[in-house]
Amino acid sequence: QSALTQPASVSGSPGQSITISCTGTSSDVGGYNHVCWYQQHPDKAPKLMIYDVRNRPLGVSNRFSGSKSGNTASLTISGLQAEDEADYYCSSFRSGNTWVFGGGTKLTVL
């Protein structure tokens, strides 16, 4: 059971937009609209940023948006801010009533 595939790192300057991809299979990302994105700052627990592909929990900035095409989901962060620098993980429901996380992407704000 392999993890979802994410780029190891992405970077952007303040005010710019970046997109992080998350590639799975038809048994997870492609087969269900239950993709989430989590933000994790160093030595902190993860925080839910997006659920069900594109929905934002209350309190999460609308600078964060999600989408999906086929077996690949994406997280876009617009108007990058210094506080956005963190690790980002996607997750997906997978057949067999299991879950799977991506390998994580380190976002650097230049």
Added chain:
Amino acid sequence: QVQLVQSGAEVKEPGASVIVSCKASGYTFTGYYMHWVRQAPGQGLEWMGQINGGSGFTVWAQKFQGRVTMTRDTSISTAYMELSRLTSDDTAVYYCAKDTNTWSIDYWGQGTLVTVSS
């Protein structure tokens, strides 16, 4: 407010077992699944499994088949995760995390560091 308070750090020898507890408060424990997720030092998140707080139904990742046991005690709103036959690869921070009932996690425990070393 929702809180998940986990047991303290553990140091175990290879081959031993460890039990991590997670006491929940601020919500109806029996109404939600509880996930267990681990993170090895400098590594990513790894989903281990989940337990239904009400029925006790469990599902775990195939990787942990035969080594992980998830239980709960509804009388004290506490979930437990036991991992057996520990190796150094099991050294990680273990999190319990509350499901939202919409296929996502909204609250996490503070994490429990389990170190496996001889």
